[in-house]
Amino acid sequence: DSGVTQTPKHLITATGQRVTLRCSPRSGDLSVYWYQQSLDQGLQFLIQYYNGEERAKGNILERFSAQQFPDLHSELNLSSLELGDSALYFCASSVRPLAGGSYNEQFFGPGTRLTVL
Amino acid sequence: GQQLNQSPQSMFIQEGEDVSMNCTSSSIFNTWLWYKQDPGEGPVLLIALYKAGELTSNGRLTAQFGTTRKDSFLNISASIPSDVGIYFCAGRGTGFQKLVFGTGTRLLVSP
Numbered sequence: 001d002s003g004v005t006q007t008p009k010h011l012i013t014a015t016g017q018r019v020t021l022r023c024s025p026r027s028g029d030l031s032v033y034w035y036q037q038s039l040d041q042g043l044q045f046l047i048q049y050y051n052g053e054e055r056a057k058g059n060i061l062e063r064f065s066a067q068q069f070p071d072l073h074s075e076l077n078l079s080s081l082e083l084g085d086s087a088l089y090f091c092a093s094s095v096r097p098l099a100g101g102s103y104n105e106q107f108f109g110p111g112t113r114l115t116v117l
Numbered sequence: 118g119q120q121l122n123q124s125p126q127s128m129f130i131q132e133g134e135d136v137s138m139n140c141t142s143s144s145i146f147n148t149w150l151w152y153k154q155d156p157g158e159g160p161v162l163l164i165a166l167y168k169a170g171e172l173t174s175n176g177r178l179t180a181q182f183g184t185t186r187k188d189s190f191l192n193i194s195a196s197i198p199s200d201v202g203i204y205f206c207a208g209r210g211t212g213f214q215k216l217v218f219g220t221g222t223r224l225l226v227s228p
Binding site for chain 2 (some may be wrong): 002004033041042043044045048056058090092105106107108109110111113
């Protein structure tokens with residue numbers, strides 16, 4: 001158990017719909033990262049938040065958005081869903097956004113499996 | 118998006134055999150990480166490497182940070198059935214903690 005929690009575990013929805021995925025980081029971690037993993041693919045970085053502020057963007061579609069709340073949990077919103085959005089979505093957390101000093105690596109949650117029909 | 122190249126793509130071995138896999142990049146990284154992912158689960162960090170040439174062990178696992186900073190290697194000795202899973206390398210350059218992940222090596226171990 002990494003200490004990172006994600007809900008829901010599974011989500012089935014239809015094309016055109018909107019869903020929200022939730023992540024609670026490890027206790028004390030200030031940084032949250034979102035990744036997408038399509039079938040038999042590696043992990044693609046989507047976006048990072050640190051203490052409520054967006055820090056980095058990766059391959060995140062305009063239909064997707066995220067935020068981190070004052071209690072440090074994060075939500076990933078996916079809208080106008082397409083079949084190709086079906087994937088595992090992982091959240092990871094760490095303490096610091098920058099390398100250097102003590103190293104704090106990313107710890108991953110169990111993921112949310114999204115199926116778009 | 119950018120991905121690191123891992124090889125082999127998959128391996129099917131007998132229990133007790135040693136395993137080697139590697140990860141290469143066209144870019145230089147300052148950190149190399151190795152994760153293991155079980156089916157339906159999130160990746161679990163196995164080993165972290167921070168210096169070129171560094172050799173680090175975690176039980177039966179040994180990983181090395183290549184001297185060119187463009188590659189890394191993972192070895193598993195005396196494999197057991199619970200080693201089954203997908204092994205991902207990940208690299209990080211300077212600045213913020215964006216990780217670039219490899220394409221993964223799927224390991225199957227026959228009892």
